[in-house]
Amino acid sequence: MSSTSKRWARAMVLAGVSSLAALATPAASAPLATMDRNGSLIAIEPYAPNIVRVTIALDRSLADSAPGYGIDGQPDAAGWSHSTTANGDRFASGALSVTVNAQPWPKAPSQMERYFAPSLPPVSVQFTGASGQSVQMNGWELAPHTVNGERTFRTGASFSDTPDTHYYGLGQNQEGILDLRGRTIDCRHNYDAPAGETVCVPFLVTNKGYGIVWDNPSATTVSPGLFNSTHFQSNVGERVSFFVITGTNADELYAGYARLTGRTPLPPKAAFGLIQSKARYESQQELLDIADGYRRRGYPLDVMVLDWFYWTRMGQIDIDRTFFPDPQGMNARLKQMGMRSIISVWPRFERESRYYDMLAAKGWLLHDKDGNPIDGLAIRSDRAGALIDSTNPQARAWYWDRIRDNITSQGFDWLWLDETEPDLVPDGAFYSIGSGDRYHNLFPLVHTQSVAEGSARDRPGMRNLILARAAYLGAQRNGALFWSSDVQSTWEALKRQVPTGLDFTATGLAYWGSDTGGWQWPNGPKAQRAPLVDPAGATAMAPGYTDYPELFVRWFQYNSFTPTLRIHGQRPATAIWQYGAAAEPIIASFLRLRYSLIPYIYSLAHQTYASGAPFMRALWMDFPNDPNVVNLGDEYMFGPAFLVAPVTEQGRTSRSVYLPAGSDWYDYWTNQRYAGGQTISAAAPIERIPLFVRAGSIIPVGAPVPSTATAQRLDSIRVYPGRDASFTLYDDDGTTNAYRQSGGRTAVLRWDDRARRLTSSGRLPTGQDAAGLVRVQAPQPGVVAR
Secondary structure (H helix, E strand, O other): OOHHHHHHHHHHHHOOHHHHHHHOOOOOOOOOEEEEEOOEEEEEEEEEOOEEEEEEEOOHHHHOOOOOOOOOOOOOOOOOEEEEEOOEEEEEOOOEEEEEEOOOOOOOOOHHHHHHOOOOOOOOEEEEEOOOOEEEEEEEEEEEEEEOOEEEEEEEEEEEOOOOOOEEEEEEOOOOOOOOOOOOEEEOOEOOOOOOOEEEEEEEEEOOOEEEEEOOOOOEEEEOOOOOEEEEEEEEEOOEEEEEEEOOOHHHHHHHHHHHHOOOOOOOHHHHOEEEOOOOOOOHHHHHHHHHHHHHHOOOOOEEEEOOOOOOOOOOOOOOOOOOOOHHHHHHHHHHOOOEEEEEEOOEEOOOOOOHHHHHHHOOEOEOOOOOEOEOOOOOOOOOOEEEOOOOHHHHHHHHHHHHHHOHHHOOOEEEEOOOOOOOOOOOOEEOOEEOOOOOOOHHHHHHHHHHHHHHHHOOOOOOOEEEOOOOOOHHHHOEEEEOOOOOOOHHHHHHHHHHHHHHHHOOOOOEEOOEOOOOOOOOOOOOOOOOOOOOOOOOOOOOOOOHHHHHHHHHHHHOOOOOEEEOOOOOOOOHHHHOOOHHHHHHHHHHHHHHOHHHHHHHHHHHHHHOOOOEEOHHHHOOOOHHHOOOOOOEEEOOOEEEOOOOOOOOOEEEEEEOOOOEEEEOOOOEEEEOOEEEEEEOOOOOOOEEEEOOEEEEEEOOOOOOOOOOOEEEEEEEOOOOEEEEEEEOOOOOOOHHHHOOEEEEEEEEOOOOEEEEOOOOOOOOOHHHHEEEOOOEEEEEOO
8 A cells, every 4th residue: 555545544543434334224245346546445346237336445444345324225246247457457247337447656746746746546437338328437535624523534526527418316406407517516405595495315317328326425516517527525424435327218227226225115095196284274173174175165185284383392292182182083084084194293302392301311312512412403593492313223213103102093194204304404413323414414314214114013004105305315215205395485486396306306216296386475576467367365375466376376287297296385275275266266177187197197106116217207318319308397207198398487378398309299188289309389378287298198097086095997098199109007905015015906008009909908907998998089180390
C-alpha cells in the first residue's frame, strides 16, 4: 500500500469507521474479486446477470463489507466470469461486462500536479450492457471533515455522460422539471424545500438502458449530466458503494431495482377507490356524516380517513372519547356501508404524554450527544414533541404494539404514518445506530418497517397499507403509498405535481399521489381569466378564491389518473359536493369513470407486483426512440392504454398535446383517430381533460359499484384497433394476502387485429364470458396525419 493509502487507512481507524460493516443489514458475503489499484481497493460483487455492485475504499474491511440499509437482495455471481489482461480485470455475464481498468504506477508529478495532486489513487471502471449501452465511473473522492463531532469523509464518485443521455428518478423534487440533466439535486428529505417537500431515494435512471443505485443514506447532491459528467457526493461516509443495473428497456431496470430492494406488494383493492380525508374531522359524527353523504348521493367511496388531533395529547397513542366516543362502532358503521378506515399515527411524543419518560429512559428517542431527547423544532413555531427512534428494533416493536393495542383494536384498518421524513430534522442529533447526519435519509424506511413487520405478524391474513410522505431505498416493500406532502392549493402547485409524480414513479416506487386540491389553506392569486366553474354554493374555501372550484375540478381530473385518488386539505370542507353546484356533477363524472376503470387499474397493480415496473409512466419509458418525449413532463401514460394530458392552467379550454411516434391514438371522448409523432391542439372544456388511447389497446370496463367491497362485474371490454394486443385481467378477494400464494384469478385477453377478433384464455375472473362484452371502438372520420 502506498504511503498516501496508509495515512488514509490510519485516519479511518482513528475515526472509528472500521466497524461500519456491522451496520449493514444484508448478510455479508465475499465479493467476486477485490483489486488493488495502487492502494485503492475495488470490490466487484454481482447480484444478477444485469446487476453489479462496486465498492471502493482504502481499507479492505470496508471494501469487502455488505451494502447499507435498504438493500434486500443477495449477491449472486452465477454466470459471471473473471479474467485479467494488461488492460485490467474484466467481469462478464450474458447481460453486462465490467472492466476495472489497469492503473499504471503514477509518473513523477509536474509542478502543477505537486500543488493540486489528488490524495487518492485513481480508479476507473467501465460498464457495458448487452445492448451496447456504456457508462464509466472515472473518479472517486474521500475528503476528510468533521460532522456532528464525528471525524468522517465527504464521499463521491463521477460517471461519464453523453449529450443525449437523460436522467430521471432520485425520489421527489418539486421544481417542476422532468429531466434532471444539467441540474444539481439536493437529495435529502426536506419538508421545507422551497418548491415543496423533497424526498431522497438515490436511484438515478437513464434513457440509455442503465441506472445507478447510490448506497449512502446521508444527505447527497447529485449532478446528472452537468459539464459532461454525472457526480454523486454524500456528506458522510468512508467508502464509495453503488450498484449499476442495465436493461434493454425501462422495465428491466425496475425489475433490477425490485431484486435489489424488494418487491412492491399489491395494495388492498380499496386503495384504488376514492380515499376521503380532511384536516381534520373534529368528531365521530362529522366523519360519519360525510361517509353517509356519499352514500345518500349515490357516489362511490372506499376509505374514510381520520387525520391528526383525534388524540388527547401528541404521543398518547389514544383516541379522545369526548369527540370519538365509540370508535369501534364508528368503524363498524363504515364497514356496513362498504367502507374502510385509515387513521393517522404520528411518531412524536410530548413531554407530558404518558410514554415520554419511559422512552427517554430507554434511549428510544432521537437525542443529542449527551443523550437528551430532541424536543420540537427551532422553526415553524413547532416546539413540541420528541421523535421515536425507529432505527432501534426494540423501539419499532414497541411502537407497533401500542398502535395494535390502542388503535387498530378499535377497528381501524390501516395506518397513516405522517412525518416520515422525519419532520424533526435529525442533523446534529443521534439515532441508536449513529448520527442523524450519517443516516439523514433512512427514517422512512425503518419507520414504515415497524408497521409492516408488526402487521404481518399480528394480522397475517390482512393486506397491509401505509400512507407515508417520504421514502428511501426499499420503502416500497413495506406496503406504503406515498404522496407529495403538504403542497399549496394553487395552479402553480398543480402544474408541478405532474413531473414530480413522474420522477417519483421513475425511481421505482409505483404508488404516488397528491392531496386533491392541495393541502394548504386555499389562498391563490386572483384569477387572470373568468373562472370556468361557477363558485356559487362552494363551502370549501373563502369567497374571494373564486377560481378554487375550477382548480379542484382540474386536480380531481388529474388524480383520477394517478395510482391513488385521495381528497385531503386544510379547508372548511373537502367532500365532492362542497365545491359548488357547478363543480359537483363534473367531479362526480370523473369519480364514476375512475371506478369503471378499477378492473384495469387493479390488473396494472398486479403487474407491478410481478414486475416491479410502475404503471404511471413518463413517456420516455414506453417510447424510447422518440426524442421528443425525453423532457415531456406534463403528459404521461397510465398503463399501456391511456395517455393523460392534465389541464394545469386556469381558464384554459384547450391545450397542446404531443402524441408519441410509433402508434396511432384515439381521442377517448370522440374516438377520433390521430397518427403519432405530432402535436395537436386538444379540446379541454371544463367537463373533460385531453385523454387518448393507444391504438391496439384492450380496456376492461367495470359496472357501477358503491365501493370495491362490492364484487364488480365487467360492463364491457373495449378494444381500440390498430395492432395486435394482449392484456392480462386479474382479480382476487382484494383484502387478504392469499394473492402471494394462490395468484388470484387471471385471464389473458388477446386481440387479433387482422381477424378483428378478441379471445380469452378462459372465463374472466368475474365468471363472465368475454365474447359478449367486446366493444370494438370504430374510429371517427377525420384521421389526422403528420
